[in-house]
Amino acid sequence: MALLEVSGLVKHYPVTQGIVFKHQIGTVKAVDGVSFAVDRGQTVALVGESGCGKSTTARAVLRLIQPTAGSVVFDGEELTTASVSRLRELRREMQIVFQDPYASLNPRMTVRNILTEPFKIHGIDPGDRVAELLLLVGLAPEHENRYPHEFSGGQRQRVGIARAIALDPRLVVCDEPVSALDVSIQAQVLNLLEDIQDRLGLAYLFIAHDLSVVRHIADRVCVMYLGAIVEEAATDDVFEAPSHPYTQALISAVPVADPRKERTRTPILLTGDVPSPLDPPSGCRFRTRCPKFANDLTEAEQRRCIEEPPPLVDHGTGHPAACHYAEAVAVL
Numbered sequence: 001m002a003l004l005e006v007s008g009l010v011k012h013y014p015v016t017q018g019i020v021f022k023h024q025i026g027t028v029k030a031v032d033g034v035s036f037a038v039d040r041g042q043t044v045a046l047v048g049e050s051g052c053g054k055s056t057t058a059r060a061v062l063r064l065i066q067p068t069a070g071s072v073v074f075d076g077e078e079l080t081t082a083s084v085s086r087l088r089e090l091r092r093e094m095q096i097v098f099q100d101p102y103a104s105l106n107p108r109m110t111v112r113n114i115l116t117e118p119f120k121i122h123g124i125d126p127g128d129r130v131a132e133l134l135l136l137v138g139l140a141p142e143h144e145n146r147y148p149h150e151f152s153g154g155q156r157q158r159v160g161i162a163r164a165i166a167l168d169p170r171l172v173v174c175d176e177p178v179s180a181l182d183v184s185i186q187a188q189v190l191n192l193l194e195d196i197q198d199r200l201g202l203a204y205l206f207i208a209h210d211l212s213v214v215r216h217i218a219d220r221v222c223v224m225y226l227g228a229i230v231e232e233a234a235t236d237d238v239f240e241a242p243s244h245p246y247t248q249a250l251i252s253a254v255p256v257a258d259p260r261k262e263r264t265r266t267p268i269l270l271t272g273d274v275p276s277p278l279d280p281p282s283g284c285r286f287r288t289r290c291p292k293f294a295n296d297l298t299e300a301e302q303r304r305c306i307e308e309p310p311p312l313v314d315h316g317t318g319h320p321a322a323c324h325y326a327e328a329v330a331v332l
Contacts (some may be wrong), residue, residue: 001076002037003203004061004171009034009070011053011060029277030056032227033070035312038171043197043204045218045235047211047250051274053227054207055099058173061088061205062094074171092122095164095272099176101156105148111159111170112144118166133162136199138192154185158192166197173205179214190217215239223247226285227277229312233317233319241328243317246270247294253332268331283307284324292325301325 011031016022031053046054051330060067063079072079074094082090098104105114112130119126131141137158148156157177164172174193179184194217195285197204208214214221221238223231223246231244242248245268252268270289275281284305287293293305304324315326 003040003042003075004038004205006057006061006311007035007071007073008035009057009060009072010068011056011065012068014143029227029280031060031067032277032280034224034227034229036222036229036232038203038205040170040203041197041201042181042216042220043206044220044222045206045208045214046222046224047214048210048224049274050209050267052224053277054209055175056226057224058096058175058207060206062096062173064096064253072166091169093165093169094171094173095169096173096175097157097160097164097177099178101153101160102148102180104160104262105156107148110145110147114159115144115163115166118163124167129166133166136165136196152185153181154189157181157189161189161192165200165202168200171203171205173207175207176209179208179210183274186213188214193217196228206270211239211250223250226275226280228285228322230286230323231319231321232312239321240330241317242331243315243319243326243328244286244321244323245290246286247321248329248331249291254332256332284310284322286323291325297325 009031010033012182013028013030014024014026015026017025034057046057059065061072067080070080073091110203114128115130115133130144134141134143139155139158151159178189181189190213193204196202206214206218218235221233221235222229223244223248231238231242231247238247239251242251249268249270256262256265268291271272272289275288281288286304293302297305310322310324312320312322314320315329317326
């Protein structure tokens with residue numbers, strides 16, 4: 001059994017109008033029927049453009065926001081109906097590393113206070129854990145008396161990682177943990193996360209929009225578009241033979257190290273803007289920007305895309321994709 005199983009997860013936000021007498025005029029479908037699983041010791045990445053629902057999914061999984069519908073099962077226990085007291089206990093097992101290392105640490109607390117706070121909340125004696133945690137994330141024990149503003153961005157994120165693993169969780173959600181860092185520092189933090197995973201046997205739910213980062217760290221990839229997963233596969237399969245046109249476009253935007261190959265590649269360009277989750281397109285959500293829809297399909301095939309939402313199933317490519325005409329294509 002997987003450590004984390006998410007089934008049909010939905011998070012909708014009502015849109016209201018009026019000051020005194022408010023009434024609902026619409027619904028923002030931020031997450032609309034997402035399903036995936038994370039095994040023990042595995043890294044599963046949720047990738048996609050900004051606004052596709054990745055972070056909302058992660059927060060709904062941890063019950064930082066209440067899901068509208070769906071099921072989240074952690075180690076056999078349903079989280080969406082768990083009581084507040086039980087959820088508090090489960091916080092020891094599930095932690096999060098936030099995107100912004102400058103905003104996620106209290107500037108008025110020393111590193112020691114930041115790292116001992118989880119122990120105080122759960123009534124646990126930290127003992128020598130502060131020094132151990134600092135060494136584990138590549139910082140010196142004497143840094144415990146410093147304040148966050150005395151560290152660089154990469155060092156602050158190391159403190160954030162130390163706080164997340166302080167109580168020996170089994171699942172850590174990494175919400176774009178390196179997107180605010182310099183490229184050279186990104187590699188160091190990613191290597192640190194991998195090293196910690198190997199040592200502690202952690203499972204990661206890794207949120208990212210940079211596919212080169214995902215390729216470095218993830219075992220499986222779930223590609224999201226407009227609140228739904230459109231393709232799911234092992235990382236190598238996604239990069240070597242993506243079958244959904246959206247995934248193909250994302251991978252096409254990843255730079256290639258060989259300059260000669262980079263010059264000869266034909267990029268897959270997406271037209272138009274991402275539709276509003278307040279009013280997503282009928283049928284296939286991606287059809288309004290899909291190059292296959294615009295250039296390769298007959299009128300009858302286009303009508304099917306307009307009228308019929310594509311299921312997330314294997315179309316003979318070896319992994320599921322939410323496209324009626326999925327076809328594995330080598331992009332890199």
